[in-house]
Each structure stands twice: as C-alpha cells, then as structure tokens.
Amino acid sequence: MKAPPFAYIRARSLAEVFDLLEQHGERAKLLAGGQSLLATLNMRLSAPELLIDITRLQELSGIQARGGKVHIGALTTHAEIERSVEIGRQLPLLVQAVPHIAHAAIRNAGTFGGSIALADPAAEWPACCVALDAQFVLACKAGTRRVAARAFFKGLYATALKPNEVLTQVEIPVPGAGYRSAFLELALRRGDYAIAGLAALARNTRGVLSDLRLAFLGVGAAPALARGVMAAMEGKRASADAIAAATQALVQDLEPSADLYSSAATKMQLARVLTGRALTALTA
Secondary structure, eight states: OOOOOOEEEEOSSHHHHHHHHHHHGGGEEEESSOTTHHHHHHTTSOOOSEEEEOTTOGGGOOEEEETTEEEEETTOBHHHHHHOHHHHHHOHHHHHHGGGSSOHHHHHHOBHHHHHHHTOTTOHHHHHHHHTTOEEEEEETTEEEEEEHHHHEEETTEESOOTTOEEEEEEEEOOOTTEEEEEEEEOSSTTSOOSEEEEEEEEEETTEEEEEEEEEESSSSSOEEOHHHHHHHTTEEOOHHHHHHHGGGHHHHOOOOOOSSOOHHHHHHHHHHHHHHHHHHHHO
8 A cells, every 4th residue: 555645844953943834733643753744654553744844953862861761752763762872872672672662674764753652552662661760841833841651641643742742852860779670572473562560760879669650551541550460569679579569460450452462361361471581680
C-alpha cells in the first residue's frame, strides 16, 4: 500500500510549527524520526492532511546535564542516547533499554520524543520515563507546561499532549548515590515488540531496597507501576521468599491484555518472572 495524499511543510522554527498546529489541529502530524509514522501512513492507518517536518529544528536536539537533571531534546535519537557518556554515567537505565529498541537502523533514525508522544504500550521509553520520574516539557503558542510521566500516558496511544502542543524536551532527575537500575524485556525475536518488559530502579543500601520503582511495558494499554510490589519490597532484601510474597501483588497491580501472540495469563506469568529477575539484579 501507499500513503494517502497529504501536504508537506518543512518547519523553519518552532513558532512556525505552533502556527501550523493552531491552524490545522488534529489534521496535522509532526514528522520527527518517522519510524512509526511512515509505517502507519503506508498502511493507511493514519491520514493527515498536513505533514509538518520538524527534523531541522536544532533546538529540539541534544543532551545536557544541569541542576541535578538530564535534559534530553525530543529529536535526540535512540542511538545518540546509547552513545552518550553523560547518559551512561547518570541514567544507566536508558542505556540498558536501548538495545531492546527494534534494530540499529531504526535506532539511528527514531527519536526519543517521537516514541514518547506515540505512547505505544510496548515501547521502552515510556516505561523508563515513568520509572525515572521524568517530566515532559510541552510547548504551544501560548507557552510551556510540564507534565509528569506518570500523568502523561492516558491509555492506548493516548497522552496528555494537546493537538496544538509539541513535546520539546524531557527532564529527568538524576538518581542519587546508591541507586541501581535494570531493564528486562521478553520478545519472540530480538527487535520484535515486547510481549512484556520492565524498567526497574531502586536504592540499594547494603542489599536492602528502598525507593523501588517497577514500571511495566507491554502488559496493558499504558506503562504500569507495580505499586503493590514496590510497597511490599520497601526496606527489604530481595530473598527468594520476599520476592515470592511480593509478586503476589501483581494481580492487583497489572491488568494484562491479550494480543495476537500471548494470552493475558501468559503476560501475567512473564511479569512475575521479570519482577523476580529485576529484584535480584537490583540487589546483586
């Protein structure tokens, strides 16, 4: 299949983008990395009247560390995050997640902000941002606002982003000393969409876990925090008995949805397996 007809404009500034979005609203789509958008266009799952190319807007790219946070521009590619010394030193969870994102060619072109704005329930970045307590900077003609990752994802491909807004930057607080992270994912084949995945972060104090964060992907319509497990493991060591007891809370934490390949029961079992592996990794 081929994409339906659409108009195309390469934006020269954010101000121009805001004007176009105000004029066309939901009839316009932003083109960043294009790794998801082009596929949906060609399958005619998306049919915008206007495609706004924002790939030349340099102010939307780059990685900076300041004020105890890492600021990542929306157009920063997956590969740039993987290669970043700053990210590797301060936010290793992101580097751990990158190899699970599709294949190298897609990681070279796909963007951090594009993945977040799309809100695919099987995508890695949304879950990582939830685990890291990220803030998303959303801008429009009237100004900017910040939305916490935990409040941004509303459901299947649904977010707090308004039709006239652009996700410009992600701000992630740097975890303090003693934090460890783990990213785990199960897929049919390397590079396939995740059947289930888990972004995990915790402070490890001589083997005792605190401030535990477990954000799942692929098991529901949006990233899901395993709050029951997090509470059950707070201040505990990840012994076999403690893990077994804590994972019982997943029944209340998660509502897995079946897909073409896995039943809801299968996804729940995989979530249990990933929880045990992540807690073990955070304690090791």
